[in-house]
Amino acid sequence: MSERDFHPLVKQLLDGELTIADLPAELRAEGEEALRLLTGVDRSPVELPAVTQRVMQTLASRPAPAVPAWKRVMRPREIRLRIRPWVLAPALAVAAALILLIWPATPARPAPLVTVRFVLVAPDAREVSLAGTFNQWDAHATPLVRSGSTGVWTATLTLPAGQHQYAFVVDGARWVPDPGAPAVDDGFGRRNSVLTL
Amino acid sequence: MRPGSEPKDGDIVRAVLAGERERYAVLVDRYRDRYARYAARMLGSADAAEDAVQDAFVRAFDQLAQCKEPDNFVGWFFLILRNRCFAERRRSRAEAPLEAADSVAAADRTDGGAETAERRRALQLALMELTPDQREVFVLKHVEGLSYGQIAERLSTSIPSLKMRMHRAYDRLREQLRDHT
Amino acid sequence: MLTLLALPLTLLGLQQGMAQRLAGRVSPTVAALVEQLGTTGAARGLPIDPLIQKAIEGSAKSIPDDRVAAAVRLVATQLDTAATALREGGPVSDTLAIAAGAFAINAGLSGSDITALARVGASPQALTVGLRVAGTLAALGVPRAENIGLVSTTLRSGQPAESLLLLPAHVQSAMANGSTPAAAAAGLSRAAAAQARHGPPPGRGQPPPHPAPPPHP
Numbered sequence: 001m002s003e004r005d006f007h008p009l010v011k012q013l014l015d016g017e018l019t020i021a022d023l024p025a026e027l028r029a030e031g032e033e034a035l036r037l038l039t040g041v042d043r044s045p046v047e048l049p050a051v052t053q054r055v056m057q058t059l060a061s062r063p064a065p066a067v068p069a070w071k072r073v074m075r076p077r078e079i080r081l082r083i084r085p086w087v088l089a090p091a092l093a094v095a096a097a098l099i100l101l102i103w104p105a106t107p108a109r110p111a112p113l114v115t116v117r118f119v120l121v122a123p124d125a126r127e128v129s130l131a132g133t134f135n136q137w138d139a140h141a142t143p144l145v146r147s148g149s150t151g152v153w154t155a156t157l158t159l160p161a162g163q164h165q166y167a168f169v170v171d172g173a174r175w176v177p178d179p180g181a182p183a184v185d186d187g188f189g190r191r192n193s194v195l196t197l
Numbered sequence: 198m199r200p201g202s203e204p205k206d207g208d209i210v211r212a213v214l215a216g217e218r219e220r221y222a223v224l225v226d227r228y229r230d231r232y233a234r235y236a237a238r239m240l241g242s243a244d245a246a247e248d249a250v251q252d253a254f255v256r257a258f259d260q261l262a263q264c265k266e267p268d269n270f271v272g273w274f275f276l277i278l279r280n281r282c283f284a285e286r287r288r289s290r291a292e293a294p295l296e297a298a299d300s301v302a303a304a305d306r307t308d309g310g311a312e313t314a315e316r317r318r319a320l321q322l323a324l325m326e327l328t329p330d331q332r333e334v335f336v337l338k339h340v341e342g343l344s345y346g347q348i349a350e351r352l353s354t355s356i357p358s359l360k361m362r363m364h365r366a367y368d369r370l371r372e373q374l375r376d377h378t
Numbered sequence: 379m380l381t382l383l384a385l386p387l388t389l390l391g392l393q394q395g396m397a398q399r400l401a402g403r404v405s406p407t408v409a410a411l412v413e414q415l416g417t418t419g420a421a422r423g424l425p426i427d428p429l430i431q432k433a434i435e436g437s438a439k440s441i442p443d444d445r446v447a448a449a450v451r452l453v454a455t456q457l458d459t460a461a462t463a464l465r466e467g468g469p470v471s472d473t474l475a476i477a478a479g480a481f482a483i484n485a486g487l488s489g490s491d492i493t494a495l496a497r498v499g500a501s502p503q504a505l506t507v508g509l510r511v512a513g514t515l516a517a518l519g520v521p522r523a524e525n526i527g528l529v530s531t532t533l534r535s536g537q538p539a540e541s542l543l544l545l546p547a548h549v550q551s552a553m554a555n556g557s558t559p560a561a562a563a564a565g566l567s568r569a570a571a572a573q574a575r576h577g578p579p580p581g582r583g584q585p586p587p588h589p590a591p592p593p594h595p
Contacts, residue, residue, distance in 0.1 A: 004375075005368040014367055015338075015345075015360070037370060039313070040320030041339045046233040048247050052225045055254045059218060065261040133431050136403065137438035163481060163510045165435075173263045175439060182517035182546060184485045187432065187449030188441045194485075196514045196543060265440045349406050350443070356406065 010034050066126065066171075112161045114197045118168075120144065120178070123151025125170050132166025132192075134159050139169040165192040207268035214261060225254050228271050232278050238336045239282040241325050249285065253278040275351075283329045323373035331366035334359050392420055399430050404437040408446050415454045424457045425473035428480060456480040463489035467496020475502055478509035485513035491526050500533045507539045508532070514546045515563065518553070524563035531570045541570075 010030050012018045014037075023031045120128055130142040134157070144153035165184070168176045177183045178193035186192040204223065212220045229250055236246035257264075257277050264273050324332050337348045345356045352359075396416050400409040412433045416426035432453045436446030460479025465471070466489075479492045495508055512529045516522070532542055545566060552562035 004372055006364075006371060008364075011364045011367055015363070033371075034367070036316075037320065037367075037374060038339065040316035042238065042317045042321065043234070043340055043342075046230065046237045046243050046246060048229050048233050048243075048250055051229040051247060051251050051254065052222055054251050055225050055258075056219075056222050058251075058255050059221065059258055062255075062258070064216065064218065065214060065259060131438060133435075137435045139438060163478065163513075171262065173265055180550075182514050182550075184481075184513070184517045186435065186439075187452055187484075188436060188439060188445060190439075192435075194514050194517050196510045196546060269442075346406075353402070353405060 006030065006034060014038065113158050114161055115156060115158045116195065116197070117154060117156045118144065118166075118178070120153045120168055121151055122153055122170060125151075125153070127171055128153040129169045129172075130155055130157075130166060131169050131175075132195075133164050134166070139172065144168075159195075159197060161197045164195040164197065166195060167192055205268060206270040207266075210261060210264060210267035210270055213258075218258075221258055224270060228274060229254070231271065232275055235336055235341055236278060236282055238321070238324065238340050239329070239332060240285055241321060245285070249278060249281045253281045256281070279333075282333075319374060320370070323370045326373050327366050327369055331362050331369065334363045335366045335370075338363065389417065392426070393417060396426060396430060400433065404433045404446070405443050407443050408433050408437065408450070411447050412450055415450065419454060419457065422458075422461070423471050423473070423476075424454075424461055425477045428453050428457060428477050453480065453484075456483045459483055459489050460492055463492035464496050467493040468499065472502040472506065475506045475509060478506045478513070482509050482513035482516065485516040487512060487516050487522060487525070491522055494526050495530055495533070498530045498533045504533060504539060504542070507542045511542045511545050515549060515559075518546060518549055519559040520549060520563045521560050524560045524567070528563045528567045528570065531567050535570055535573055537570075537573065 006014070007027055007030060009018060009023055009027055013020065013023065013031050014034050020028065020031050020035065118130055122128055128144040128146075129139055130144060131137045131139045135141040142155055142157070144155040146153050165186075166178070167186075167190075168178060170176055175190060177191040181193040181195065183191040183193055206224065206227075209220050209223050213224075233243075233246050233250055236249045237243050240246055240249060253274065257270075257274050260277075264270060266273065324335065327335070333352075334348060337343045337351070338345070343351070345359055348359055349356050393413055396413050397409065400412060404412070412429050416429050419429070420426055429450055432450050433446060436449055441449075457476055457480045460483055461471075461476045464475060464479055482492060483489070491512070492509065495512060496505060498505070498508075500508060508529050512525055515525045515528070520528070528545065529542070532545065535541075548566055549559060549562040552565065553559060557565070
């Protein structure tokens with residue numbers, strides 16, 4: 001395939017990192033072929049004036065976008081957080097032998113696991129998930145489960161002892177700290193909840 | 198809102214979510230052309246772009262509550278449009294020349310010169326033979342004029358992987374243009 | 379020296395480890411900043427995990443790069459402050475303790491508070507838990523004096539780590555009953571001091587009973 005491929009220097013020419021004068025003489029013809037290729041690039045602007053009317057016509061008969069009920073979530077009267085930590089059998093030490101180098105490594109010690117139940121009362125939410133340091137802040141990794149019609153959302157996790165920060169994500173859009181837990185500044189203008197196990 | 202000042206995207210989004218759906222037209226007017234060219238080069242014609250942009254705005258409305266940063270509506274909208282462009286089924290070869298003919302007509306009006314129009318037609322056809330990922334990096338750099346760094350930020354990927362994609366695109370384009378001229 | 383020979387290999391391993399954790403999760407700009415701060419920090423004995431966590435958090439929350447970078451830099455500064463404060467209190471260089479100290483600073487405590495806790499002379503593990511708890515108490519609104527007083531008394535009493543870990547729940551429970559955070563902490567301090575004087579209650583080695591959950595409305 002290599003005779004049909006552009007020379008790497010010609011690719012750099014195409015990327016704009018070289019000029020034709022930078023190419024060795026034997027590559028000039030290939031370089032000019034490459035630049036001719038680029039003359040076929042169509043940069044003319046495209047205008048779509050009809051889109052606005054068509055979109056608004058389609059939306060006329062559409063249901064309103066569902067608004068997350070985060071305001072309900074925030075009313076303290078309805079929010080209950082119950083954390084019931086109990087210490088399970090300590091897990092075996094996970095760390096293998098660590099080589100101590102010129103900076104101190106974390107000493108290997110057994111990490112007890114603690115089971116924690118997270119509860120949020122949010123009757124109007126369509127989905128609630130948990131995001132935090134224990135799951136890379138992934139808003140999709142840990143959904144809470146709604147129990148029946150009472151609007152109580154629950155998740156039970158087994159976490160290693162240590163310091164964790166987290167927040168609830170309501171309807172995929174609103175990051176809501178746990179109203180019943182201690183909160184700290186997240187550095188982005190919001191608050192994270194703190195769980196110290 | 199100060200009289201005479203343009204409302205911010207975030208304000209409009211919040212107003213629409215509060216029930217004023219007519220305000221959404223302001224966002225559509227504001228951004229319908231912003232990525233129209235990207236969509237046209239990705240999909241092969243202005244008509245296809247119009248469909249895609251229209252669908253993307255409707256979808257964005259449906260999911261407006263999930264826009265995490267209302268003040269950056271346009272960035273979020275781009276991702277919805279992008280998904281729509283990637284999801285477009287591959288047109289059959291029989292349809293493709295017709296699409297390219299539309300873009301040829303447009304080129305004639307703006308630029309003149311049968312030779313330029315012919316080169317544009319040939320390149321657009323060749324672009325349609327690339328994978329969507331390859332086509333996209335080519336369009337973002339050579340049509341939209343973004344740097345590799347800017348593309349990497351927008352697509353959350355690395356410059357080396359973009360260059361690899363682009364360099365494969367260059368070779369495939371060369372192959373296509375040789376075989377069909 | 380073996381350690382010096384091992385350094386370049388481990389630096390590479392460190393950078394690869396960071397790159398792996400950040401790949402696909404943060405933008406290239408942020409990743410580069412984290413790797414730079416992490417490498418220079420690690421050479422000074424600072425942990426890198428808090429930097430990585432903050433970068434991933436910012437990305438997950440769709441925060442623009444410049445604000446994520448600012449937050450990561452702030453974490454780096456807090457780690458530096460914590461490390462300095464710990465050194466003032468004794469030869470502590472445990473990376474978990476430094477991370478805990480940075481958390482406490484972010485929660486509102488000062489370097490001198492960190493030093494005061496370090497001066498108690500507890501083991502690195504106990505001090506780490508103490509710093510985490512102090513930060514959590516600060517997040518609950520316990521004023522600094524009552525906070526450090528409670529944690530250092532508990533550390534000095536030699537009780538197991540569980541006692542420290544239950545302090546925030548005790549404070550929250552008392553607050554639910556109408557106490558201010560300061561009064562709640564002061565009450566717990568008195569109990570801890572009493573325990574230190576009279577020894578642990580019968581059934582030592584058992585953690586204290588779990589607090590009742592906050593009352594339901």
